[in-house]
Amino acid sequence: MALACDPTAAPGPMLVGPDPSDAPIADLDDAWRERFTAGDAAFEANYRVAQGLGPVYIRTSCASCHKDDAKGPGFVNKMAPAQPDAMLPWGDTVRPYTAAGASTPIEPEQGAVVSTRVGPAVFARGYLEAVQDAEIERVAAEQAAAGGIIRGHIHRVAWRSQANPDARFHGYGPGDEGLIGRFGLKASIPTLDEFSAAALLGDMSITSPLRPDELPNPDGITDDMRAGVDVELDVVNLAADYVRLLGLPARIDPDSDEGLAHGQALFDEVGCGDCHVPTLHTRPDWPIAAVADIDAPIYTDLLLHDMGDALADGLQDGDAGPRDWRTAPLIGLRHLRSYLHDGRAASLDEAVRAHGDPQSEAREVTAAYEALSDDEREDLLAFVGSL
Ligand code: HEC
Ligand code: HEC
Known part of the structure; x- marks a missing residue:
């Protein structure tokens, strides 16, 4: 398949400027700027087995699928079972690599439906997270009232992690339902910190206080080479804050x-x-x-x-x-x-x-x-x- 960030690819009908896509918001105060720099490092870091990588994983860093905070080149394959009612014992995500003593990757079964999803850009996602719920509800209501064929709907979702003790941006926790899903290609996750925890676990099998349990895997491994929860809460929040502090990409007036x-x-x-x-x-x-x-x-x-x-x-x-x-x-x-x-x-x-x-x-x-x-x-x- 075509890679998203092939530097040799023809630029197509676009105006490409020299401005970077991974710059922080202008005029941040010193505390936020430090946070951005530390978050940038967390986003680029390659996780190793000693830090909790595995038992099954897709890639070892956030940046490998969100290079320069833009789309790709890394991607995730999701799958649906060949028989609609069948169960996928290890979940719906293909995890082609093993570490930490595991030897069996998670591959699609014969005949499974596979959905390839290139890592979307993460820039401007901090602005998406900040949008008022009422705005999204207003637009959905306006589309319905217009009576045409465009009728978007809000993806209401439950909080599927432990609560984040850091409640600067929101205070969601287990049991919360009806939240507006904003992130992911099907808007299935409500906030950037939950996405960060889900990506650490889902893409790298790095457990965190928000998602403390290893994923089910064919070798039945319940803990990797790093005993217990792999990373501290702040690793989750740093990656989330990094995305929150990314500036809007500059554009031509x-x-x-x-x-x-x-x-x-x-x-x-x-x-x-x-x-x-x-x-x-x-x-x-x-x-x-x-x-x-x-x-x-x-x-x-x-x-x-x-x-x-x-x-x-x-x-x-x-x-x-x-x-x-x-x-x-x-x-x-x-x-x-x-x-x-x-x-x-x-x-x-x-x-x-x-x-x-x-x-x-x-x-x-x-x-x-x-x-x-x-x-x-x-x-x-x-x-x-x-x-
Ligand atoms: C009914 C809602 C709707 C309308 C109307 C619509 N889009 Fe989209 N657009 C989408 C959705 C949903 C996607 C994501 C589809 C996917 O990824 O498979 C998308 C994706 C795109 C993308 C790809 C972006 C990316 O990050 O890969 C472009 C470019 C785009 N639309 C441009 C347009 C233009 C130009 C128009 C008007 C001619 C338009 N769209 C009208 C809903 C809409
Ligand atoms: C193996 C590739 C891969 C890795 C590694 C990865 N991502 Fe992603 N990321 C994706 C894909 C694919 C999606 C879309 C997922 C979906 O909707 O199914 C995504 C979506 C996102 C989104 C939501 C973007 C949007 O438009 O809603 C954020 C934020 C994000 N990732 C952050 C991270 C962070 C932080 C890390 C590291 C902890 C990370 N990702 C690691 C592939 C990856």
Whole structure:
């Protein structure tokens, strides 16, 4: 499959600037800046067996799947059993490598449905986390009230970890339900600290105070080479804070260029912005001042949409069905080199046309996009590629 970050790949119809995708928010105070630097190291670090890697794992660092905080190159394969009612004894995630005395990886059984998911970008995800619940509920209600075919729904999820004693950003714990899922391609996790704990465990089999138990594995190993819980709470929170403190990727001001301004207008006219909502308002009480009480330009509604069979992956994830995906945040798109959940699209035009399945909520918008003139499509995509 195409790798997401192939430096030799043709840039495609995008404007690529020299600005980095992994810079912190400007003007952080010293304490946050230190946190960012330490979190950056935690995100880049390669875990070793002595630190608790294994028994089964996919990769050894966060950055291997989120290089420069953008998409890929690492990916995760999820699977559904060949027989719909069959159980997957070791869970739904393929874990191809073993360590810590294990010898049997977790591979898909014959005939299993496999869903490949390239690590999405993590930049701007701190802004996604800060968006007010009421904003997401408002957009979902507006889509329903409009009575059209675009009807995103909120993925309500339960908290599936131990409570985080560090309650600066939220105070969720076991038993909490009905939380708004924001993270993951099917919006199945509500917060960045829970995602961090889930990634440590799911991708590397690193246990933490939030997720203290090793995953079930074919060799029946219940603890790895590091006895007990592998990392301290702060490792979980550092990786989460790193993502929270990443700045919004810089972008070209559309007003500086006639084509971009035209492309922005077409983006709204055609209806891309119905799902890729240009801004959502953040919580006034968000602890990072630069992110609090702003219209965050994230280009997503954080809702699940039925994208039809063309993009379906055959997997149910909580209340998200096989055809459902969270609207991909388009902010920072200029840093990506392949598109969609599995990186199948090599160009923006291909990514947009893939929205047009006859069952897709985006089918009318895709038809409107296809009806544009070549010049109009070029301007629209130049705008998207400038984000
Ligand atoms: C083996 C590859 C891999 C590794 C290693 C990995 N991730 Fe990911 N990451 C993914 C994939 C794939 C997804 C999407 C998961 C899904 O929805 O099924 C994801 C999603 C995320 C998201 C949510 C992004 C969004 O758009 O909602 C965050 C945040 C994240 N990862 C952080 C981390 C952190 C922190 C680490 C290290 C502790 C890490 N990841 C390690 C592959 C990886
Ligand atoms: C019904 C809601 C909806 C509409 C309307 C819509 N999109 Fe999307 N878009 C999505 C979803 C959901 C995804 C993620 C699909 C996937 O990963 O398989 C996505 C993904 C994308 C991606 C890939 C982003 C990435 O990170 O890989 C691009 C580019 C994109 N959309 C552009 C557009 C443009 C341009 C339009 C208007 C012509 C548009 N979209 C209209 C819901 C929508």
